[in-house]
Amino acid sequence: MSTTRRIHVIGIGAGSPEHVTAQAAAAIAQVDVFLVADKGESTDELVALRRSICERFVPEGREYEIRAVPDPQRGADAPRRGEAYTAGVRNWHAARADRYAQEIASLPDGAVVGFLVWGDPAFYDSTIRVVDAIGERMATEVTVVPGISAFQALAAAHGVVLHRIGEPVHVTTGRRLVEQWRRAAKAGIDLGTVVVMLDGHLACRELVAEDPDAEIVWGAYVGMPQQELRRGRLADVIDEIVTLRARLRERHGWVMDVYALLPTRTG
């Protein structure tokens, strides 16, 4: 009879070990094998971050392993749109699930598996979908522990409420921002505050002409020692943010940033 595999999907917050919650720490303490995607060159950093979290939160004397699993090649989905993009990502998740399932099947019975997920697993992260797909391949019992997402850390760092009173928050990616902003404006739909993640190009630059008075609340490496924050009228601060972002990328070799756009106050 095949055993049911226990899997913890653990949100570890947006980069500061201080973001690890008591619930996350308790889950980390139960894991025997942490699986991490082996993405070639950038893997050392991914493993190092996870190792430092484990060193801090795994109780002394408890043995555990961090195992890198070769990540399947992702299709050339960047230029794809709509359904072709989604299908490409789905195939990639299926290939990942196959590899993880193989790895998990090779572990001793009773071994608890953990995935340490950046931020919160519910936002722009594929781990839960991949773990669901693993569950289609073998019996699993999955626990998800929420984490502090980058945009929560951003709001806290700036000391702001993300939305105006009673208004909504729309969370999206740099890839979709401009199209969604314009479509909503055309249809007279109020998106409220728009939170943008995964935006390597600061797509909000394209919106300056049509909404110069929108307010941007921006942060890079939020919660980390290199943290940089800027806030102001979009038209006034965007050039500084673009220049700063490029400089930071050069200085640190990588940059992760997130921002919120608060639409122009009307009334």
Ligand SMILES: C[S@@+](CC[C@H](N)C(=O)[O-])C[C@H]1O[C@@H](n2cnc3c(N)ncnc32)[C@H](O)[C@@H]1O
């Ligand atoms: C793959 S998504 C993962 C999001 C993550 N699950 C979360 O809840 O924050 C990565 C994006 O999150 C944002 N991000 C994550 N950590 C960040 C940080 N410490 N500072 C700024 N942005 C961050 C950036 O927009 C980055 O492109």
